[in-house]
Amino acid sequence: MIRVAVVGAAGYIGGELLRLLIGHPEVEVAAAVSSRFPGKRVDGVHPNLRSATDLLFCSADEVDECDTVFLATPHRAAMTQIHRWIGQAKQVIDLTGDFRLDDTEVYQRYYGTAHAAPHLLGDFVPGIPELHRESLRSADLISVPGCMAVAGVLALYPLVARDLVEPMAQFDARTGSSGSGATAGEANLHATRSGAMRVFAPTGHRHEAEISRHLGIPARMTATGVEAVRGVQTICHVTLRPGADRSAVRGAFREQYRDEPFVRLVAHQRGAFRYPEPKILLGSNFCDVGYAVDEAAGRMVTIAALDNLMKGGAGNAVQCLNIRMGWPEALGLSFPGLHPV
């Protein structure tokens, strides 16, 4: 049993971390930090945890030493508080955007502010088990990528790693409303957000930078909020390299993900769910990946789907923890998702 603390525990990612960690057989939740609700019951904010826990929120100052700290605060708060948490825990798993990029200039361009702890950028191992499993086994600083970035990277990595596509990726990402957190304002009012197809980032979404970093090719992303609470789907348009065909593409995906516990290939010929769709992934840690090749046109499309609070955030973080601790990678992450839903 290790003792963990969750900072930002009253938020959506914080709540999902609590759900997973409370249910995790090797973990004891020692602290759930919230500045607004210290002393209040955790299940007052997260009603799904009723009867699962009697835990109370506490303030940051009340946190004792513990093994692992998860940071689920808004952007910027992690990099300003990072030294405090490094001093208090053996591992820090950061879920914010603060340590996802390794280049301060790119950071400045995408986040519009200077980085507050640039010397630490290189010390964080990216929390993408599919690309960095070995480094994660001993990582004490882990930075979990953005939800659309995870989807985008996993959908394209097998092709880029094998040089099957031209070095330019155009992403079209769709996301549910939980992607903007529990503190969002009137644009997230139900009557306004319901049934939306809101192009909130026609160009220049921050996850572009993460994808480019991990794939080593330029990435462009248009992001749209659609009707859903949870769920991210990315469509990626790429151009096939000469010689690359459907068979090579299929082989690349199969080889890459054969043994991955949380990546499934979904590119079927029949059925309503023949390509990846987020709704059957709610609460699960899978990232489903599919593709369609238009050989005649020399182009192809990849499709990825996940639950932004799970493989797109808290679930992925717990998977990283499992790897770091040498536990079975799927421990506490076995919920398969629902259908119909």
Next chain:
Amino acid sequence: MIRVAVVGAAGYIGGELLRLLIGHPEVEVAAAVSSRFPGKRVDGVHPNLRSATDLLFCSADEVDECDTVFLATPHRAAMTQIHRWIGQAKQVIDLTGDFRLDDTEVYQRYYGTAHAAPHLLGDFVPGIPELHRESLRSADLISVPGCMAVAGVLALYPLVARDLVEPMAQFDARTGSSGSGATAGEANLHATRSGAMRVFAPTGHRHEAEISRHLGIPARMTATGVEAVRGVQTICHVTLRPGADRSAVRGAFREQYRDEPFVRLVAHQRGAFRYPEPKILLGSNFCDVGYAVDEAAGRMVTIAALDNLMKGGAGNAVQCLNIRMGWPEALGLSFPGLHPV
């Protein structure tokens, strides 16, 4: 490990049973019966089970002897096939409406047809752990009640058992679209059913009869299909007996459900989720129960919510199995539900 078979495995209840039973540590799924899809992969119909199972559907004739059979067929099919399954398994857990009533005349009135196995009606133990736990420990024939009936019975039983309310209950039930199964026709077309508030049973819903049977008082139910896939909520209006007040009501619920693993009292003064709501219960086996007392008017309202495929069907059936087998009652049923969702 016991070996179980699911009949009607290609339906919604069947799929939910498969999800739970495949994930159950003491159970091996020996057969998933479907007449339309024998030889086809189970995850072709239930895409959430991809990577969880390689099971294929089979026809009824291919089922070997097994320990427990779950019947998740349409109404009427269970009572005509019951002898076959009794001969083949030690326990039969029926999820259809066929063995829920113990009176053939009431059955005829509510189902519009004569019962095909009236002599067996008395042999089935109702699958309501909260009322029949002791009998379930040795039951070999179990009949799991309807989704709205479970909600209605649990919401009212503590009051009726203590004579706190007048013997007449008016229910207003709301249900998601999965309540009508996967074989429904054009009234369940997305464009028609989406955003609906469809009063499909203004009077005389079948679950009235079940509630009356279990509570011993007349029950009336109006049922409406609302926008949701999963989820049932019942509102019940009752009149307080002279002398019954808020304190007595509260005490009744608390006493009744103090040790129940899957009934939670939700009647708070604050928060958006202060009364029972189905959406935070998706995939979980809880039935949340709440109430509001209008002492001045001598009336009160009880509210119950559950996931119709879980505590309203498959989850409840697995809870019954756990009781019958002497296993921990929550085995394989620990998913707490999601928030936000």
Next chain:
Amino acid sequence: MIRVAVVGAAGYIGGELLRLLIGHPEVEVAAAVSSRFPGKRVDGVHPNLRSATDLLFCSADEVDECDTVFLATPHRAAMTQIHRWIGQAKQVIDLTGDFRLDDTEVYQRYYGTAHAAPHLLGDFVPGIPELHRESLRSADLISVPGCMAVAGVLALYPLVARDLVEPMAQFDARTGSSGSGATAGEANLHATRSGAMRVFAPTGHRHEAEISRHLGIPARMTATGVEAVRGVQTICHVTLRPGADRSAVRGAFREQYRDEPFVRLVAHQRGAFRYPEPKILLGSNFCDVGYAVDEAAGRMVTIAALDNLMKGGAGNAVQCLNIRMGWPEALGLSFPGLHPV
């Protein structure tokens, strides 16, 4: 052409009034009052009015004399500002709760505050054309009832007026999220409100008092927020008087509403829309009314549906204006609603 002003024009009811009045052939919108957005374009807040108007919001002080003022402010603001508007316009049509009740004690009980203009309560004519058409023809103070109250009153009035039912009505009301206005807080965040079945008023909803006033019998209401933006549906449970049967009920509804332009009887034997449903009424001014009689039990159910911003608010107000001005009653209100939607 008359000149009208809308106070509270940046709200949901205000926006709906603007849509209707801008499209009304006999009306010129002289002022759209908002305290937050004076000088800003009206279509910045109400994007559906793009290209329909170049109107700017103004402050209350900028309003010139005009013929009719519509008050669409929050509760309490109307009764404190009423003298100002009476001085400035020939007619005041109030859509708030402030002048809906004629009894200050009942007001105090339901609104928790003393009334600020009790002497005016008797001067307002209730804005229910179906009950008060004659008085409305010359009314200079009109109070439009609450959305669920309109539905409830229209669903029951024909029965009560003919003494067909016992004097006690139990309502179960469901509403979309626009019913709580554009200024609601975090309980209306999309991720929280989406897919909700939120019992926000288990007992004692304010519209009870209005229904009781208009029907002269006690009314009880339980209100639930369901997944929808627009739309209200009320189910009402009543007991038949001795001698009252299906035929009498049918005759009562038919006679009462035969010539009503905005009440339709919907109680069919077939089709997915056999009872009233709000979704096909979005943007229309209809209140659909239906019923089902359980003669054996001596009970019946009435069902009503409407768009809360239309017949439940702004549309009804414009209907009242048309009557007051002697114009065709449906002028500017001809949109029939959509299907599918």
Next chain:
Amino acid sequence: MIRVAVVGAAGYIGGELLRLLIGHPEVEVAAAVSSRFPGKRVDGVHPNLRSATDLLFCSADEVDECDTVFLATPHRAAMTQIHRWIGQAKQVIDLTGDFRLDDTEVYQRYYGTAHAAPHLLGDFVPGIPELHRESLRSADLISVPGCMAVAGVLALYPLVARDLVEPMAQFDARTGSSGSGATAGEANLHATRSGAMRVFAPTGHRHEAEISRHLGIPARMTATGVEAVRGVQTICHVTLRPGADRSAVRGAFREQYRDEPFVRLVAHQRGAFRYPEPKILLGSNFCDVGYAVDEAAGRMVTIAALDNLMKGGAGNAVQCLNIRMGWPEALGLSFPGLHPV
């Protein structure tokens, strides 16, 4: 007054045509053709038309001579029946895919069948007022384009016409469930389709061919079904030509659509609705068009939204009729859309 007939009147497009034509001051609906429902009331299938019409469906054989026939049948039925209808009416306005392409080979490639009336392909004027208004004034055969094609063409035409972008367009289209018509099968069951992000056409969607025809450049389209009943949105990625900048783009859109009654430019800096969104367009005939330019990257994105049954089908057809008849172009099409909704 002209007399019109609608063929395929029991479908979604047929129903929308009926709604518009019944409400049109210059049109009398002489026939609503349905093979399944002859003699049945039109409002039995289209419940929003209750009280708007007593019209009955008839069979094709019962149609008398009339001025204009609208064809809203499935694909293929129009081209096989076309001679019959040409013989019976002065104008035929076809809403199917049958006469949208002018090249039989392209037709064969995208529809997988040979064209049944290839000699007529050149006689149909495309029903895009914004591109073909002059020809439409005297057209007797009009072919209304597909819903996503209208959106795609209007979003890109100003740029292509002025040579501002490279000749290759990548579209990402999203659509509600009504886009697949009222006769769809189990993939459109509510529980399956609800909350979907279904990539039903990763490559090779038929509307590619239409867009290419009208723009004269290759177009690629990926189409996804999202949670909505009505509504289409297209995102288009294009590369700027050297020298083309934001100012040129803005000028192109403004010049092109300055006087268009049903195209609005929506590319704002603030507000939740700063780019085109279908939900505020339900029932309206607008196509909203917006864009975002990434000058540094030399790329841009255009965004278009419409109601697929209106500007994407029936509304556009009525606009074409108005032009053909010399009536005001917006006659019967004045509904502005709702907010909130």
Next chain:
Amino acid sequence: MTTPMQTCPECEDEVRISQAARLNEIVECAGCRNELEVVALNPTVLALAPEVEEDWGE
């Protein structure tokens, strides 16, 4: 041309029957949407047409 109104045996709403109505013709009642059969002529008599009960499936 329509004959004077008939009354629906189910809901008592008025039902319009065309003068050309034949025996066994089915008409639809606008009030309750039941199908009615013309079971006699001169005078016209309507009866509920036999019908499989339509299920909403809920």
Next chain:
Amino acid sequence: MTTPMQTCPECEDEVRISQAARLNEIVECAGCRNELEVVALNPTVLALAPEVEEDWGE
């Protein structure tokens, strides 16, 4: 360490008070989620903390 249970004055549910509780400290009742104020010690007495009514806004 916690003292033996106190009873919520609103819903009569049991409320755990830490032994270190001070006067005027606010605790939350698990049964009804009301905020309770410690208004006396030895023995501990709880009272409903004054609170603005929370509105759902519907």
